[in-house]
Amino acid sequence: MDIKGLLFDKDGTLLEFHQMWLKVSQGVVTALSHRYRTEMQMHLLTEEHLLEAIGIHGEYVDNHGLLAANPVEDTAEAWFKMLTPSCELVAFTTQVKALFNQQVEDNPSLIQPLPGVKATLIKLKQKGFRLGIATADTKDSTIYSLEKAGLIGLFDYLGYSDGDIAPKPAPALLQGFCERCDLTPAQVVMFGDTVSDMAFGLNAGAGKVGVLTGTATQDELAPHADFILASVADFEPECLAR
Ligand SMILES: [Mg+2]
Incomplete structure (x- = not known):
């Protein structure tokens, strides 16, 4: 089957991840801890606890x-369970999304395409x-960051999670790409920096290429990827024939 569509995760795959999302997450947690000072004190929570709950351990x-x-x-949802605020989860989620979007927009210099x-x-x-995006990021942040990185015009499809479509690793975003570009999943290869991206490709019936520009190591990705590249920048279509 000829590969005709290439679908990409955004952060850690096309854009620099670490610097940006560490800073953004720290900013969100600081804003949240001001807003929910009472709940933080009641549950003996620190900003570090909130960061650890989403997988940030210091700089890792x-x-x-x-x-x-x-x-x-x-x-x-994870922070809602920790803070037990008096509002509903839906309202809290809206607040958290707005804080993340605001932090992304407040830090445009951190939005950088990876080299090459x-x-x-x-x-x-x-x-x-045909090129597409499949990201766990929100619509506003996805469009803003791809515009800032100067990449947005290259894509035929922007798939993001904003609460209205099943997020990766459910196959919905890859199916959306196929519908937009008139492709079958077998004609698509998914590129990503996480095991979740590889599971997404597998669940949708597409090829899977792992890249080492994000959070995962070669050992973590290898069991789940068809092959691994140091970066998307190293990809040559001839790789697909092998
Ligand atoms: Mg990623």
Whole structure:
């Protein structure tokens, strides 16, 4: 089967992950701890506790943690259970999403394409591949960060999680890409930096390429990927024939 569509995770796969999401998450947690000072004190919580709950341990981001692998709704739910605020989960989730979007927009200099990725995407587009995004990020943050990185015009499909579609690793975003571009899952390869991205490709019936520019190591990705590249920038379509 000829591969005609290339679907990409965003953070850690096309854009620099660590610097950006550490800073953004720390900013969100600081804002949250001001807003929920009473709840923080009541449950003896520190900002570190909230960060650890989403997989941030100091400067280390856990590949399987909520920040690296899950949509923001899951982060909001984890913090909701810890803080037990008086509002409903839906309202709390809306607040958390708004804080993340605000932090992303407050830190535009941290939004950087990974080295060489833009040139590779342009080359692939010129070769006739349909290109798409499948991210756990929200709509606003996805559009904003791809615009800032100068990549948004390259994509035929932007798949994001905003509470209205089943997030990765459910196959819905890959099915959306196929519908938009008139492809079958077998004609698609998914590129990602997490085990969740590889499970997503598998669940949807697509190929899976792991990249080492994000949170996972070679050993973590290897059992789940068809093959692994140091970066999307190293991808040559000839790799698919092997
Ligand atoms: Mg990622």
